[in-house]
Amino acid sequence: MTRKHQDPEYRKNARIIRAQVTKARRSGTEVCCWRCGYPIDSEQTFDVGHIDPEGGPAINNLAPEHRYKSGRCQGNRAAGGRLGAARQQQRTIASSGLLQW
């Protein structure tokens, strides 16, 4: 947990993202990791990560991602502190039924 995760705006917005994920899952919509683009299985733990590590806690810079490294994804905890950014990803619910960030 770094300082940016204690920021009140981050905490508020992370809560909103988590609620969106919960709601999507409840309705049978798969939730995708912004980092690798693959679905996060409901039994996998996820984090609310920063798309741009320097981009601040605004909600449009936050998205769910795999917490741990897996076959396809380096995961949030492995990427911690590394600067690598996929920017400007649009949040859309695709017709494929995926909640895509």
Ligand SMILES: [Zn+2]
């Ligand atoms: Zn991932």
